[in-house]
Amino acid sequence: MDPKTASNLSFILNKPHDVTFSSKPVPTLKSSHDVLVAVNYTGICGSDVHYWEHGAIGHFVVKEPMVLGHESAGTVVEVGPAVKTLKKGDRIALEPGYPCRRCEPCLSGHYNLCPDMQFAATPPYDGTLTGFWVSPADFCYKLPDNMSLQEGALIEPLAVAVHIVRQAAVSPGQTVVVMGAGPVGLLCAAVARAFGASKVVSVDIVESKLAFAKSFYSTHTYMSQRIPAEQNAANILAEAGIDNGADVVIDASGAEPSIQTSLHVVRMGGTYVQGGMGKSDITFPIMAMCLKEVTAKGSFRYGSGDYKLAVDLVASGRIAVKKLISGIVSFDKAEEAFKKVKQGEVIKLLIAGPNEKIA
Template sequence: MDPKSASNLSFILNKPHDVQFSDRPVPSLQSSHDVLVAINYTGICGSDVHYWEHGAIGHFVVKDPMVLGHESAGTVIQVGPEVKTLKTGDRVALEPGYPCRRCQPCLSGKYNLCPEMRFAATPPYDGTLTGFWVAPADFCYKLPDNVSLQEGALIEPLAVAVHIVRQAVVTPGQSVIVMGAGPVGLLCAAVARAFGASKVVSVDIVESKLAFAKSFCSTHTYISQRVPAEQNAANIRKEADLPEGADVVIDASGAEPSIQTSLHAVRTGGTYVQGGMGKSDITFPIMAMCIKEVTAKGSFRYGSGDYKLAIELVASGKVDVKKLVSGIVAFKEAEDAFKKVKQGEVIKILIAGPNEKLEQAGAAVTAKA
């Protein structure tokens, strides 16, 4: 029997706040180098919530029904004939974007900047909140035995943080300020500590987030004040005993006041990395950046080696992503999970399934093959 007859329940966005569950055909392998993965767990990202809330992010507009989700882990249930690195039954973290592999950015090692990137849950491409997902084998990362599938679903946001911290070139003994204590900000702080930063300061406007940051990885925390950016930066430096500013400042919030504060909080000759996305245009303290000869960089998703390092950080115990999980909900409760994330009730919530058990996932297709 054809595997395509197996159940493939998917969580689909039609338009803002209009979602449905639909049983779609199981996708077939498109290449001899592809694998078919049964999705076990999926995390909810801020971009997923934004599409659910607004139906668009910038010029990416949901025009046709689209499956949401891109932070997933699952179990390999079918492999193409040329696949050498994976086998049926392997548990994998999915890197949800596939480049063309031929353009200048791809060939120069920056495939995350590929203009032809096919990224999950970014119009017009469907996401991973579905039963089965086809992916190139080299964008599926086998999980070590001591890394769970739940942790595997958090490799995607951790890889984002790894890329940001690598852009900052954080080295042992440095001081790092991270603006924003959402999931990516928290993971940036954790990765900075894993890279050897001796002082990591988390900044946010929500006290509960900062309390978690202190228990999770940060050496210092600061609740941002509604004062001019220069004053806010001065307060952060004083609170964290960084009179000359931090070696590295990462903005993981995308908020204009946070970005302005960042440039005043970084030391002369220091490094600033923009990891969070916000408004397309903001007022930026260009004088501070110039006078201090700050090295400023952007950061977009993740690139070569970031997923591998993220998995190693979890497997070694250097970053405990399990602490970020506020709860796990059943697949049929996916919309409720989106509401909880929107309301700020959770740090990271996982949606189980629809193939959260290997034996169920394998049987669903194998029995019909």
């Protein structure tokens, strides 16, 4: 693909529910270690939908027009002179956040916590729903021949799940409960199984999501009810045949009732990881956490090794991410795709890049 003749059409959010398509200049390499990537496919994340719906997430507010999207895979079309790991024509999964590499979190191996992180589609930085994208070469992960570019676009949410499950230190034979059966929750269940968990329970309030979870990697499912959190917790453990609580509980929903239930589901001395984001402040069962001496952790995006492992899990056949793809839409239908995701009609929709032809 020739960047000089191909389209760099971009999907731009001006303000909530106000989007435009505009052709932007093709970006140039900023460093000898950069590569120019033609974006082939981009998935729609909940955060993208939240910006489209509300124009902000927490203190990240869209003040100027911003290109959406960050779950992308593409093809290398130009490489900087210092790049040794990639060449023109390589197909890659794109890690969309670039840290400073110099601060204490970066130097200690926690670059996802870098205070100067430049993350795609997080104000004020543009995202990847565009024709071409410049990236540091070491944040591009070459796809093996047996992986499609569509699967490559799902490496980003899979890397989120890998990071969450690594935070939980899931090990063979453990029991794991995952609250929420959206894309990240489903992938957390898949990664937990790949890490050797013997029993993985998915919990949600939508029956169709639980039906899919059971056909994906969950061994058990539970439909959460409008009852006290302790009763929901007891029902989860009883229906899954788990004695004395789950070894690991992951909340991938961010919903207050799910978080409350989680602390009653986890066993004495177990591990609880918060992966989903919700309200800034909630009522939290601190007594349950203290009396059980629970190890509680947060999880944010992904860090060193997570993307590499995510690619390997797909390439090796251990996680079939393609089952999550509900459909692929053309670039000019991007806003329609956002509406479908918002309405909960799909699991994961991919938007083909402006230069990608789809049937």
